[in-house]
Amino acid sequence: MILEALINSEGDVGKAAKSIQDSSHLLSTRKRKAVDIEEWVRGGNNSQAKKRSVTNLKTEQSELPMVPQLSSKPEVSTSTSKPASSTEQTAHSMGKKPTQLPPLLLSNALMVKEHVPCTLHYSVLPPELACKLFYVMSDLSNHWKRNKWWLFDRVVESPHLTSFFARQTNGLDDNEDWQEAAQFWYNGRPTDPPQKFPPEMEMACEIVEKIVNKELQTRERWPLEWAGSYRATDSTAMWKANVAASNCYRGGKESVGFHSDQLTYLGPYPTIASLSLGIRRQFTLREVIPRDQVMERKARTFNVPLAHNSEQSFDDSFQLIIMHAPCQENFKHAILPQSAIDLYHPMIPQEPGTPIEPSNKRINITFRFYRPDFQPASIPRCHCNVPTILRPDMKNRSDGKCADRYWWTCYAGAQNDGKGCNFWKVMDMDAEGRGPCINSVNVK
């Protein structure tokens, strides 16, 4: 409903807020309205969010990627879009959301594979490497930051710490200056120069790449996936990581709300390999129901417990989850706050001869491939002269299976008092000279 109000008011946040206020579909108290906005930020229908009081919201806002574009009014022809039927429009304008089913616990790798476009992998790293990597990242995280952006009339912060790393080379050639040459943008502003992969992260990445490539051999490929060649000793390599985003959650309260990862530099149908170290937390996935199926399908939430690498003796100890295509297009994911946690007991002390200190931290490293055909220089700019972001049209999946349309939209508002422009453009892979993609090289 909030997104619709924004569209109807041509991206004017003030007008949108006023129309929501006037709407008879929302409850009348200010408190309830704030909770609705929170639900929207988190992707909606989250019973935990419903229970939280307004005063908690400030510390529990989710990170940027899930915030819909603040100016979503199309300024180019939408002739490729499928008009909503009147029933859908009525359902949508009444703010109806698909009924939720109770969450399903995916407690083993088979269940994960069956229900979501992800795979789970056990005991990925040698236990000592996993422990050392935890210590390295935990120390580095003392200097990490919370993401900040504008939401309506206030600045919000991500409820966890985050940092960005770039690998020595870009995965395509020996160019070691690639990250200095590339100015990435995030949250509507240029990012700080990325850090280099520490040696332990590089070792972990090489192991993760092998697992991802083995898995990809067995999977269906999607038309717009990258199909270029990688610099790899293994000629069968279908995926390389050249960047990593890392998150640190201290205790059970730190979290990340429902979002799908920004595709601006990843391109459509990315593969993202997400490694968990430290305390066990639950990874939650929720399908986004296409608009034309809202009346007949129910949305389900899936919970996947993710544990530290070295807990290999337990059957339910997972440490690497690979989000395959089309996870970002069809699902949102989150690490929701939890009231109780078990401390992590590292297997070796940080310094030889010192006592082992239990920790309440979870470190997550998501290894990603930034595509050469989605380099910063090739990203269209909006009327604010800020690089746009690439968003999948999750709600209008015409075959009901995957997004077939992506938009470039203004994101300048995230750093500019919430004020962006109306820029909105359909991404056209061929016309923009992007690729090669799986569909153009005829690989199944």
Ligand SMILES: O=C(O)CCC(=O)C(=O)O
């Ligand atoms: O911590 C996690 O497992 C998820 C992190 C995440 O979703 C992200 O970095 O985009």
Ligand SMILES: [Fe+2]
């Ligand atoms: Fe994410």
